Amino acid sequence: xxxxxxxxxxxxxxxxxxxxxxxxxxxxxxxxxxxxxxxxxxxxxxxxxxxxxxxxxxxxxxxxxxxxxxxxxxxxxxxxxxxxxxxxxxxxxxxxxxxxxxxxxxxxxxxxxxxxxxxxxxxxxxxxxxxxxxxxxxxxxxxxxxxxxxxxxxxxxxxxxxxxxxxxxxx
Numbered sequence: 001x002x003x004x005x006x007x008x009x010x011x012x013x014x015x016x017x018x019x020x021x022x023x024x025x026x027x028x029x030x031x032x033x034x035x036x037x038x039x040x041x042x043x044x045x046x047x048x049x050x051x052x053x054x055x056x057x058x059x060x061x062x063x064x065x066x067x068x069x070x071x072x073x074x075x076x077x078x079x080x081x082x083x084x085x086x087x088x089x090x091x092x093x094x095x096x097x098x099x100x101x102x103x104x105x106x107x108x109x110x111x112x113x114x115x116x117x118x119x120x121x122x123x124x125x126x127x128x129x130x131x132x133x134x135x136x137x138x139x140x141x142x143x144x145x146x147x148x149x150x151x152x153x154x155x156x157x158x159x160x161x162x163x164x165x166x167x168x169x170x171x
Contacts, residue, residue, distance in 0.1 A: 019105070020062070020067055020069050021068045021109045021110060022069050022071065022099075022105075022106070022107065022108050022109050022110070023068045023069065023070050023071065023108070023109070023110045023111075023112060024058075024070075024095075024096070024108045024110070024111050024112070025037060025070060025071065025072055025073060025112045025114060026073045026075075026088075026092055026112070026114070026129065026133070027075055027114035027115060027116075027126070027129075027145075028075045028114075028115075028116070028125075029074075029076065030075065030116070031075065031115060031116040031119070031145050032114060032116060032145035033046075033072055033075065033114050033145070034046035034047060034072055035145070036112070036143065036145055037061060037070050040066070040068075040070065041061065041063055041066055041070075045063075046059065046061065046072050058071050058073050058074070058091055058092060058095045059071070059072040059073075068110075071095070071108070073088075073091070073092045073095075074088060074092060076088040076125060076129075096108060096136065100137070107137070107138070108136070108138050109138050109139065110138055110139045110140075110141065111133045111136070111138055111139070111140045111141070112141050112142075112143045113126070113129060113130050113133060113140060113141070113142050114144075114145045115142060115143070115144055115145065116144075116145050116146045117145065117146050117147045118146045119146075
């Protein structure tokens with residue numbers, strides 16, 4: 001049996017072993033990552049709160065009736081006008097790198113990068129994170145959160161959402 005065939009057979013075996021997809025939810029502090037997870041599961045699993053960050057490190061959530069394992073991550077902070085990404089880098093990125101060395105069923109298969117619509121902006125750091133995650137061996141989706149928390153002024157007429165789309169596309 002050739003090396004190529006052995007590699008293909010091993011890959012097929014690992015794919016067959018995946019019973020649930022691993023989804024990591026990332027983004028800034030307070031953008032609604034934990035609330036989104038609670039919505040997906042239909043129950044209050046992840047702690048949520050206003051003000052100080054609630055999630056520390058990387059929390060794993062799994063339920064028998066849900067076909068994904070969700071990893072809630074610590075967000076980055078804006079401190080004194082600058083991004084403090086030390087916690088994000090030390091906990092989230094390290095966890096991604098650790099999992100990349102494990103079997104396929106333990107790796108992250110999908111990233112949801114959350115951006116809050118109520119913040120009306122996407123930071124350069126968001127764009128950098130989106131680009132970095134897009135280079136990983138997983139799919140990436142951008143999730144606009146907190147769309148229900150703030151009604152856009154009627155005179156704006158969709159300019160906020162269109163501005164977010166342009167900013168993500170241009171990056």
